[in-house]
């Protein structure tokens with residue numbers, strides 16, 4: 001308890017240099033910072049509602065509560081890193097739900113599957129930021145007051161300050177004081193002479209407080225920038241096959257998300273791009289065989305409805321930036337070219353079909369759909385569907401698996417089975433383009449009554465039984481790339497805030513705020529006694545060093561008077577310089 | 587092409603040899619440090635007890651001893667004083683009220699001449715090991731033709747090089763930190779031991795996601811921060827020991843002879859506390875920068891600046907924990923030991939962010955794994 005009180009005084013007034021509470025000494029150390037003073041618990045019976053609200057506010061904006069909230073914020077962030085989060089890995093959340101049937105509902109109640117948007121996590125940081133604002137405003141006022149006021153006058157007993165020096169000189173007190181004033185001002189101290197007691201008071205290092213306030217304000221700027229970005233952002237994904245293009249309208253996106261204040265009809269900037277070429281190369285040897293070495297997409301883009309086309313290579317780490325909208329290269333895979341003919345040999349479909357990778361060697365899966373234009377052997381209108389598996393590097397016939405051995409196109413093989421009937425695309429339900437809905441489809445069987453399937457090399461054809469046509473795996477295999485198109489406004493502000501935060505932090509941590517006093521008085525023997533003292537917010541080895549420097553320079557202007565007593569003036573002797581009444585206190 | 591691969595393999599081999607050699611030299615430095623502490627135990631100092639239990643007069647003398655900086659100031663001035671000018675007045679330093687005026691211990695050698703000699707040998711060996719290890723990191727970088735920060739093996743060897751570099755730099759700046767030698771070298775050996783056994787990865791190129799100049803900016807500052815936070819954490823642990831030792835003495839307790847012998851030679855708890863505060867405060871802005879640089883990189887690489895990826899989350903937790911610590915030092919009732927506990931928690935977060943997240947938690951950063 002008493003420890004806390006002692007600490008409270010220190011927070012308010014800097015290191016308390018004495019146990020004897022001389023008011024001038026308390027004043028000397030006051031306002032060396034703007035850190036709030038700790039409040040004791042309120043005097044309950046006398047507090048009205050307003051009193052309680054005020055007390056609560058004082059608590060919320062105190063350093064202790066700020067500390068507790070900060071600590072809670074860091075603890076609260078932990079579960080989100082250990083428990084799967086639905087925003088990031090929904091599949092893992094599903095797995096977790098299945099395997100932990102008792103725990104999952106509890107987690108659900110606590111919002112532990114989306115910690116960073118949960119009520120309690122938001123409550124912590126909102127309280128923290130309310131506290132922060134409630135803390136900064138009064139501190140700023142106080143600081144402005146300190147800037148407009150003068151450094152407090154010298155305490156009566158300078159020798160009780162953390163750093164102290166004294167000497168006797170033949171210069172007059174006025175000469176010493178004016179020399180001190182110009183010396184301190186030359187060293188960029190804010191210095192004032194106090195005529196009443198013939199002393200000079202100086203202070204330096206206000207940038208510490210500026211830095212500290214700037215840092216805390218920057219935190220608020222960053223938070224607002226993030227919030228703004230969340231409301232107005234948009235982001236979407238698009239898969240583009242080589243040679244194809246993309247125009248920035250909502251219908252073109254495979255998936256799209258936007259902040260609640262984003263209007264997708266009017267706010268999407270008009271630009272377009274075409275994927276000219278995707279290049280991927282892979283490590284061929286060593287333990288990291290198969291790891292990607294280059295990974296880049298060359299695009300031609302134009303900004304605006306009639307912008308001039310320009311070429312650009314998008315790589316990982318190097319997105320394309322069109323007026324603040326960034327286009328990232330996310331993933332890639334292969335698109336196989338297939339030609340489907342009907343029984344009469346007429347081409348009914350001729351398309352590039354993107355295959356979705358299942359593993360890092362790009363074993364892929366997809367669906368080939370022939371929606372219209374096809375008639376079966378009897379001339380009946382029908383739809384065709386093919387389940388397809390593709391491997392860029394086949395293990396070799398007889399090796400069984402349809403797993404790719406390497407991500408490059410070394411030995412491409414396409415495996416197919418075929419179905420006919422109704423693809424269900426007209427049912428109006430959203431459908432996955434990469435999967436067949438086989439509820440209204442019938443598989444083709446081969447002569448033995450088994451499921452018809454084939455493994456094709458480029459150029460090979462699979463015949464459908466009964467003269468129902470054929471499908472050809474053509475030799476021109478293309479690559480596709482997925483792009484993430486994202487715009488998050490407010491990033492500039494967040495970055496500016498971050499830079500200001502670092503600068504402010506550096507100022508706040510590396511600059512010392514300190515005071516220096518000089519007092520020159522005429523001693524009883526007519527010789528001037530000079531006293532100099534320094535006080536910082538915290539003890540530091542630099543303070544005595546700096547004072548030593550200042551002492552040296554002032555001493556050059558007001559050199560020591562010839563000694564009357566032998567031996568250097570010891571600090572103990574200096575008490576003689578203080579009026580007798582004070583000395584009696586000891 | 588093949589020839590280049592051959593040279594690279596040779597360089598990688600040289601790098602490994604250098605790292606093992608550095609370990610051998612660190613081991614010698616470790617023994618020399620031990621010898622320093624052992625020979626130093628012959629001196630019986632007991633100043634702390636004197637300062638804490640003595641009369642007020644004794645405290646006054648201790649105060650004069652604590653005024654170490656003034657000695658320096660005086661020395662400088664005396665040099666400039668020359669002949670005609672009288673000696674400049676000296677600056678007297680007073681400790682704040684409430685602070686224990688305990689003088690710093692004499693250091694590991696305890697003023698013992700033989701101990702001091704071993705201490706000097708330890709430093710020479712540490713310098714040598716540092717150079718060899720630095721060479722190891724450099725040849726590793728040359729062998730892979732990139733920054734040597736692509737996996738945990740490379741992080742570990744760079745990490746200890748930086749930590750020892752910080753220690754040697756502080757020594758070169760004439761800071762009184764020879765007491766750091768033994769704990770530092772011990773953990774450097776541990777760190778390298780882990781690196782060459784569990785974490786070893788043959789040199790190779792980087793995945794495309796790491797092809798960015800941000801690798802140089804973000805990862806290098808992260809390693810520096812880790813090394814400096816580590817040095818601060820050693821200071822904090824020693825502070826906790828020394829503080830409870832002083833507390834015990836102040837309340838009339840009788841610490842064991844081993845504690846007395848070792849702790850007596852350390853700087854005072856106040857100096858240790860100040861040391862770890864300065865070290866932590868000095869890198870905190872750099873750690874802030876590291877996180878911001880990382881999020882800029884994430885923005886370019888993954889299309890979002892912040893996604894609560896485990897690594898990001900733990901960096902944030904570490905950052906907030908250190909911010910807690912800095913706040914605690916300015917908050918009533920939280921100075922001293924409580925603040926020190928916060929500093930330990932913060933460093934534990936850092937360690938978990940490195941070992942824990944890399945090894946046990948999967949996230950976007952997992953390529954930087956073992």
Ligand code: HEM
Nearest residue numbers: 033035036061062063066131132135219508509909912916
């Ligand atoms: C968003 C959460 C916050 C963070 C991350 C944060 C971070 C920091 C950091 C790193 C420092 C160290 C700089 C120094 O020691 O000078 C600091 C100092 C300080 N903070 Fe905060 N802070 C936060 C909220 C607050 C709040 C809510 C208050 C008000 C109650 C506050 C008041 C202060 C004060 C007064 C100092 C200066 C202490 C001194 O003068 O030494 N901070 N803050």
